[in-house]
Amino acid sequence: MSVGDYIRNSQIWKSxxxxxxxxxxxxxxVVMLTNFFLHLHPVNVKQQGIALSYTWCMGGITFFLFLVETITGVLLMFYYRPTLEWAFNDILALRDVQTLGIMREIHRWGAHAMVITVWLHMYRVFLTGSYKPPREFNWVVGVLLLVLTLLLSFTGYLxxxxxxxxxxxTVGSNMARATPFLGSEGPGAQLLNIGGYDLITSASDARFILLGGRFVGEATLNRFYILHCVAIPLVVAGLIAIHFWRVRKDGGISQPL
Amino acid sequence: MFDAHPDLTEAVVHGLGWLYVILFVMNAWWTVVAYRRGTHTRVRLFGLLEDGQEVPTAGFWALYSALLLMVAIAHFQVTGSYAAENFLIRMPEWLKVWIDAVIADPVAYFTLSVVGFAAVILLREWLVRPTVAWVLLNVALVFMALSMTDFDFRQIVGKPDNVPIVAMLFILGFFTWLYFRRAVENDRRIAEGRPLFEQEDNEKVLVWPDLVYTELICMVVLSVVLVAWGIVLQAPLEEPASAVKTPNPSKAPWYFLGLQEMLVYYDPWLAGVVFPSLILVGLMAIPYIDFNKKGNGYYTFKERAFAVSVFMFGFLPLWVAMIILGTFLRGPNWNIFGIYEYWDVHKLEVLNNVNLSEWFWLTLMQTQQPQSILVRELPGIIAVLAYLIILPPLLAGTVFRRFFHRMGFIRYMVFVNLALLMAALPIKMVLRWAFNLKYIVAIPEWFFNI
Structure with a gap:
């Protein structure tokens, strides 16, 4: 009996x-039904539905890139400290001296690539009309995932x-200052006052909430770090689960009716 | 004399040599493909051969490949900075000047991108031929290679963060081509009453191995690509952050540069808040607006020409082309620079824009502007309200009559308002270029400018 057979017949392997x-x-x-990682898939599928020239594989690639970003991101988190004192120096060290500092390169290029693949996935889904009934809602979930991907990239940029x-x-968040009603320089904000006392000022408007201050500073760094590493990824993971679940429940990969 | 910004150095010339080697290999492969296909072309040599001579098409590709190889070898022959600076194979100056003159002008740039987009749709049956696509790919790559001989072009395109954007252009071009290829094929089949491309050879297969292996291979290839990319290109890291040293230009992350470009035409509350929100709402509304049952699950153009054209117009000329403009052409002071132009901080552009109210009262009525803000801005307010309130019913009775009947009132109103607001960007652009119009409604007192 070969070693391979021995291993495959052992109690551990079989368990x-x-x-x-x-x-x-x-x-x-059976493998599709009993393996946790594979059970996202159906057991069988139409040949043209999985042809690369049809799907462009962009949704799958986006998910793969999300996993790459998660793994490299966690590794970077072990090293990086989000404070004014250390943030820049830690990145500098990742570039110049730190072993496996290439994780930062992979993380950044993966992030750029993910933005592009999300767009291409959306482009493909539109061009095959795959948002049409019964998949309308999954398209909406997809748009939310697109927004969150951009926000992930935006928060990581800092x-x-x-x-x-x-x-x-700074350029990106200056826009928030002009939010109608909720930005200190937005139309309608002047209307929100009580007895001549402005409710919306540069210390209470949408931009202040986003930055945690009047300008991009340490509070912003902390805020964006939490958003980038914890808050948004959690929401994205949940929405991805729903997105995949709905692909199956709404009739699988789209096909001519 | 020592040149601090040489157009060409030995390293650049050798790098370009490798680019031509890749081009040579691609076209050598294409020669083989053409040879196997066995197509012939009739050559008349401008009438020198009276009836012409049948020549295998592969012959032309073989000639072209050989030329590329010679060009590549010529690059590798260059040693030393003197030889590099005087190297002959480069983008000619007159062509650079001409291209810059065309591209460094927002009017020409936007017009060209819209005309190009329309041409792609109109000429799609011709463009989807593999030979046409291959020639276009070669033109694009040779153009890139020649442009790389320019110092300023290298500065902007070679920025590590910009490399994925250049790659995106090629990838987007390829997938748009692939879409039209499949769509034209299906449209032909539908016209002839044959089954769709997606309906042929469409047996059920097991996910293991047919899909699982594809996914595995994809993952392996992508991992290799990412690691190689990480080794070749270092992630950018500039000077430590400083709140007092403002870089010029200050740019948002590249995927938001389309929005930053909108700031030229609209105030932040519209360009930065309202329009982005509407883009998202509009995207989410697509499945509920599009009542066309056809084209679900297969590629087609003719069965949903309107939907595809509108979406593509929003994506290609309005989103991607604006990102390209923002990334590669916007320089210091947010001025537009040509791709071969030095980013001169002192470049002056005369801005002499007027508000609609100024033009209306001062030029047209020949009087003072009224004191009351609302009276002063009345012409603009009427114009905007007319656009948003009078146009929808007008369109419902004319151009969109069929849509109105199929969609019903609410659906139609959502659709037509989104469409009008999407058109608001190009409309304002044209007004700015044609009449130097700054604001249609200008109430800076309330931060309310349109």
Whole structure:
């Protein structure tokens, strides 16, 4: 008996994989039903529905990039400290001296790539009319995921704490100042006052809430760090689960009716 | 004399040599493909051969490939900075000047992107031919290679953060081409009453191995790409953050540059808050607005020409082209620079924009502006209200009559308002360019400018 067979017949192996290797038709069906990671998929699928020239694989690639970002992001979190004193220096060290500092490169390029693949996924879903009934709601979930992907990228942009970072966030968040009613320089904000006392000022408007201050400072760094590493990823993970679940429940990968 | 910004150095020339080697390999492969296909082209040599001579198409590709190889070798022959600076294969100056003159002008740039977009839709049956696509790809790559001989072009395109944007252009071009190829094929099949492309060879297959293996291969390839990308290009890190040193230009992250570009035409409350929100609401509303049952689950253009054209117009000329403009052409003081132009901080652009109210009272009525804000801005307010309130019923009775009947009142109103607000951007652009119009409604006292 070969070593391979010995391992495959051991109690440990069998306790993990509850059926023989997927070499025949029966076990290829069973593997999809009993494996946690594979059970997202159906057991069988139409050939043209999974053709790369049809799906462009962009949704799958986006999900894969999300996983890459999560793994590299967690590794970076072990090293990086979101304070004015350390943020820039930690990134500098990741670039120059730290072993596996390449995680930052992969994280940044993966983030750029993810924005592009989300767009392409949306483009493909539109062009195949896959948002049409019964998949309308899943398209809405997809738009939410698009927004959150952009927000993830936006919040991450600040963390290196270099010139590129703070000025990009400054330019981006200046918009919030002009929010109608809720921004200190937005139309209608002047109407919100009690007895001549303005409710919306530069210390209480939408931009202040976003930045945690009147300008991009340490409070902003902390705020964006939490949003980037914890808050948004949690929401995204939940929405991805719903998105995938709905793909299955709404009739699988779209096909001609 | 020592040049601190040489157009060409030995390293650049050798790098470009490798680019031509890649082009050579691509076209050598294409030569083989053409040879296997066995197509012939009739050559008349401007009438020198009277009836013409049948020549295998592969011959042309073989010639072109050989030329590319020679060009590549010529690049590798260059040693030393003197030889590099005097290297002959480069973008000619007159062409650079001409391209810059065309591209560094928002009117020409936007017009070109819209005309290009319309041309893609109108010429789609011709563009989807593989040979046409291949020629276009070659033109784009040779253009890139030649442009890289320019110092300023390298500065902006070679920025690590901009590399994915350049890649996106090619990827987007490819997928748009792929869409039209499949759509034209299906439209032909529908016209002939044959089954769709997606309905042929469409047996059920097991997910293991047919899908699971595709996913695995995708993951492996992508991992390799990401690691290689990380090794070749270092993630940018500029000087430490400083709240007092404002960079010029200050740019938002690249995917928001389309919105930042809108700031040229609209105030932040519209360009930065209202329009982005409406883009998202509009995207979410698409499935509930589009009542067309056809084109679900297969590629087609003719069956949903309006929907596809509108979406593509929003995505390609209004979103992606604006990002390209913001990334590569917007320089110091948010001025527009050509792709081969030095980013001169002192470049002056004369801004002489007028508000609609100023033009109405001072020029047209020849009087003072009224004291009351609302009276002063009345012409603009009427124009905006007319656009948003009178146009929808007017359109419902004319252009969108069919839509109105199919959609019902609420659905139609949502659709037509979103469409009008989407059109508001190009309309304001044209008004700005044609009449130097600053604001239609200008009430800075209330932060309310449109």
């Amino acid at each position: 993990i994989f509850r059926h023989p290797a997927p070499y025949d038709r029966r076990n290829r069906v 963390l290196p704490w270099d010139q590129l970072a703070i000025w990009a966030i």
